[in-house]
Amino acid sequence: MRPQQIKCPVCSDPLTRQEWVRFVDDPRIINKFDQMNRPFRVREVPCVGVGCNKNVCLVTPPAMATLDRELKANEITSLYKSILADDSTGNLSVTAQSLYTRFEVDLQNVVAGGSLNIQDLYTRICKDLDVIGQNRRKKILATQLTRNLITLETSAEAWRSLNILQLSRFPFVKCSNCSYETCTACGDGSHHDQSCSELLQSRLITETNPDALATLKWKIENSKNCPRCAIAITREEGCFRVDCIYCGFKWCWHCSREFDEKHGFYACQNSASGSINSNSKNDVPELGVPNVLAIQMKMSSQIAKFGM
Structure with missing residues (x-):
């Protein structure tokens, strides 16, 4: 809900709208940016009611008059x-x-x-x-x-x-x-007497479809709520840093605390071992991320070979 700020790709200094629009050829991109970055920007989610194809407004613009x-x-x-x-x-x-x-x-x-x-x-x-x-x-x-x-x-x-x-x-x-x-947290129907996680757990007991049951288990294992706005976020790979698209809060996937300079992208200060994310040890790194484990193994073999 916070307007996105455009920064210089070289020095990372914030650019005013008058500065960066000169480098955009397509006016539709500028119009889209203006629409999505209004001061009182409204967010909507699809209604999950049967047969309803409308969107549900999460927030309401202010009454100025x-x-x-x-x-x-x-x-x-x-x-x-x-x-x-x-x-x-x-x-x-x-x-x-x-x-x-x-x-x-x-x-x-x-x-x-x-x-x-x-x-x-x-x-x-x-x-x-x-x-x-x-x-x-x-x-x-x-x-x-x-x-x-x-x-x-x-x-x-x-x-x-x-x-x-x-x-x-x-x-x-x-x-x-x-x-x-x-x-608005999990995108499901209302559940006033249960939390989002309790709702998923209760469905594990009643669900009979094998595919739906597997999906439920996957969501439970790979979903967490944003510590600030409580929106449910699902992910199964990547580093520890999470940027909530709703409130902009940056937090650690491992400990659910604010992501600061003491946190590492693959290590958490609140982890018992402080080691690399256990879910990512055997995974291929994301594009642009160096394979730290492979580099360490190569260095170890070179040290052993030359007796360093």
Whole structure:
């Protein structure tokens, strides 16, 4: 969701748009770049509902107009009241009424451009939801509420950060065409009572098709969730470094921590042995990557031959 920056292939210095467009002959490439690198770029995934060929929007652009923001604020307030209300009576308890009153004041402060920001309010809502508890209906309402709240954010960087939080905290989105819920983390149907890994494990028990069973086992063995946005990433070869295409977080496949200068591409500082990736020992290196093991073996044979 962060705009991609073009860098000089020689010195790696960032280039402005005015500088690099002079070297692009096809205007369609420039238009595609502009489309995919808008400040508030929207991501979509295919809906997995039966017979539905629409895309599901993961994030929603901000509401800039004053009237749109006021309408969104009214919708958010109504959703929050529905979440706090008792499922059987529809009334608010003393605690729920206190939370609702405080929320109304805070939301008006945000809409009016006061001292409170959207991120503070978002964090407070998540804490309130943890206190009051959530059943399936309330989880769906909470997802709608927080998505609407994010549309009130007008700062591109803050909007991006909030959407990363949204992907990890409320991963289920409903298709506007067929109303089917999709998990943005694993791309499967919604599973409110299970994590993505628990869902795959449960399917191992019920799956009878040999090919589908083999695919499930492969996904379990070769999939991990991004530590920042929780999007499921699948890979079975390559080095330890992973660059998440959704949030841009760079992390180590071995330990799931941020990839920094202490990490090696084929060695992890948090590994017990600190050795090369065990899955890659017998693999042919990727194109452009030197075969370190072959070089070491050749050097060892030369040393033994000449008695060095």
